């Protein structure tokens with residue numbers, strides 16, 4: 278009953294509908310992708326084996342009701358669903374950020390899933406499991422990271438495939454800083470009348486020079 282954990286820290290949630298809220302992050306080790314813009318390469322290999330009890334103890338120190346499990350890709354580890362359920366049973370609101378290339382159906386339905394859909398410039402869009410779009414509940418979120426116009430057009434096409442019942446405001450479109458001009462992306466969303474949520478990584482604005490633990 279243990280997982281390989283890269284880091285556990287408390288920060289401001291910066292990448293979801295919960296952006297702005299204090300949140301404890303559990304970053305699990307390992308990823309099956311190598312996205313061109315990855316900013317957490319240190320999570321690919323580095324980590325310490327911790328039991329679920331150890332993790333719960335470390336999380337409790339922060340006295341923060343919101344917890345996000347991220348990576349790397351957290352669903353690569355077999356015990357992740359159990360960790361999620363344990364956290365929920367202990368009263369935490371749990372977010373799971375996953376890269377969209379692993380089936381999300383075995384996750385506790387009370388967990389809020391933030392599912393990335395990889396766009397072409399990531400170099401990994403061929404691995405998306407688009408069936409995950411049919412496994413979303415109304416509280417879940419879908420995220421597109423956009424580097425250029427090709428990515429934006431790709432995202433627009435995928436959004437058409439997201440079932441109608443899913444809230445468009447739970448679809449996050451996020452530009453990569455330094456690659457996609459923020460106002461260019463915002464103008465395209467307005468011109469196309471996409472009822473999605475334009476989204477900027479808040480933690481990178483608050484702590485621009487820190488690349489770990491935020």
Ligand code: SF4
Nearest residue numbers: 308310312315349376
């Ligand atoms: S899925 Fe996330 S952690 Fe993995 S390579 Fe892509 S950006 Fe990095």
